[in-house]
Amino acid sequence: MDVANQINASHANVNQEQRQFEQKHFIEEVGLLFEMVGLPRMAGRVFGWLLISNPPYQSPGELAAVLQASKGSISTMTRLLVQIGLIERISLPGQRRDYFRIKLDAWSELTKQRMAQITAFRRLAERGLELLHDEEPNLRRRLEEMRDMHAFCERELPLMIERWEQQRLHSQ
Amino acid sequence: MDVANQINASHANVNQEQRQFEQKHFIEEVGLLFEMVGLPRMAGRVFGWLLISNPPYQSPGELAAVLQASKGSISTMTRLLVQIGLIERISLPGQRRDYFRIKLDAWSELTKQRMAQITAFRRLAERGLELLHDEEPNLRRRLEEMRDMHAFCERELPLMIERWEQQRLHSQ
DNA sequence: TAGAATGTTTAGTAAATACTGAACTCAGCA
DNA sequence: TGCTGAGTTCAGTATTTACTAAACATTCTA
Numbered sequence: 566m567d568v569a570n571q572i573n574a575s576h577a578n579v580n581q582e583q584r585q586f587e588q589k590h591f592i593e594e595v596g597l598l599f600e601m602v603g604l605p606r607m608a609g610r611v612f613g614w615l616l617i618s619n620p621p622y623q624s625p626g627e628l629a630a631v632l633q634a635s636k637g638s639i640s641t642m643t644r645l646l647v648q649i650g651l652i653e654r655i656s657l658p659g660q661r662r663d664y665f666r667i668k669l670d671a672w673s674e675l676t677k678q679r680m681a682q683i684t685a686f687r688r689l690a691e692r693g694l695e696l697l698h699d700e701e702p703n704l705r706r707r708l709e710e711m712r713d714m715h716a717f718c719e720r721e722l723p724l725m726i727e728r729w730e731q732q733r734l735h736s737q
Numbered sequence: 738m739d740v741a742n743q744i745n746a747s748h749a750n751v752n753q754e755q756r757q758f759e760q761k762h763f764i765e766e767v768g769l770l771f772e773m774v775g776l777p778r779m780a781g782r783v784f785g786w787l788l789i790s791n792p793p794y795q796s797p798g799e800l801a802a803v804l805q806a807s808k809g810s811i812s813t814m815t816r817l818l819v820q821i822g823l824i825e826r827i828s829l830p831g832q833r834r835d836y837f838r839i840k841l842d843a844w845s846e847l848t849k850q851r852m853a854q855i856t857a858f859r860r861l862a863e864r865g866l867e868l869l870h871d872e873e874p875n876l877r878r879r880l881e882e883m884r885d886m887h888a889f890c891e892r893e894l895p896l897m898i899e900r901w902e903q904q905r906l907h908s909q
Numbered sequence: 910t911a912g913a914a915t916g917t918t919t920a921g922t923a924a925a926t927a928c929t930g931a932a933c934t935c936a937g938c939a
Numbered sequence: 940t941g942c943t944g945a946g947t948t949c950a951g952t953a954t955t956t957a958c959t960a961a962a963c964a965t966t967c968t969a
Contacts, residue, residue: 591861617880624945626946635930696760707793708788717904778957813957
């Protein structure tokens with residue numbers, strides 16, 4: 566190996582390390598963001614790596630190695646992420662191992678998921694109004710507000726998702 | 738007290754107890770729902786009681802008594818709820834004590850709050866795309882999807898809140 | 910200015926949760 | 940039929956979080 570090649574190799578190494586550093590940073594940030602929305606940090610790390618990995622599908626073993634986590638943790642987190650619709654399990658033809666990858670419609674899935682919570686809030690407001698059924702209107706207002714706002718979202722959010730999916734189809 | 742009055746009083750007592758039972762049930766349900774969206778259960782209890790209490794404003798002491806919680810816990814939870822915009826502190830004229838009550842626009846506040854998270858997700862997607870800047874398009878697609886969906890929500894949600902507030906003004 | 914009543918801060922505890930590591934299961938192969 | 944290699948389940952640990960209780964601060968009253 567001549568000097569020029571050595572330098573090139575050394576540069577390549579620096580770039581490689583720099584790249585890995587940035588990847589790890591990215592993964593940690595996704596982890597923190599997931600924690601912010603009430604999901605386990607490790608689920609965020611798995612998701613984060615699947616967002617930037619090459620190839621875009623990864624086996625549980627690869628995930629455990631890259632994220633330096635136990636196989637058990639990976640198993641739990643992939644199950645969770647599949648359950649909430651953010652990733653999916655795929656089996657490539659001619660290979661016995663299973664892989665995981667980001668679901669392309671992950672985000673509209675997530676919004677649909679949130680609809681259940683909104684419905685729960687609307688129902689709770691209605692139960693509260695039953696409790697106050699013989700009270701004066703201004704005591705009932707706060708609960709009516711809560712009910713109406715959530716009913717509004719229950720109507721509007723599906724329309725919004727529809728508009729999004731329409732727009733996506735168009736641009737492709 | 739004659740027999741008829743005794744019976745009436747007894748009935749009233751039963752109703753009173755029934756009512757309190759239903760109130761406590763309601764409070765607990767709000768607590769559980771709050772836990773579901775990643776907030777402390779006690780914050781949900783405070784919010785739940787403020788939804789059905791009469792009068793609609795309550796002092797920290799009253800909250801502690803009704804919810805059978807420590808003053809410290811109430812203090813922390815009211816601070817949290819004020820911070821995320823679900824309740825507000827009011828001081829009635831001629832009274833030194835402060836009270837808390839549900840903010841009437843609590844729900845649009847909450848949606849605005851979520852905008853920050855959506856922006857964070859969009860920014861993260863953009864950072865990811867920088868990491869993959871020289872990769873092939875199909876590797877970049879998952880991140881573009883994430884970026885575009887969140888950018889879409891950043892545009893649409895404020896419009897939705899606006900429509901809601903418009904509609905609310907109309908119906909009042 | 911002392912005293913009482915109310916609310917906040919903080920140190921400590923109890924409970925929930927995330928994560929690990931080992932045992933177990935299952936599929937392919939010698 | 941054992942053996943290897945990958946993945947899941949589960950029991951245990953360690954960390955975080957929610958909550959309490961007591962000390963402290965503040966403001967009105969005597």
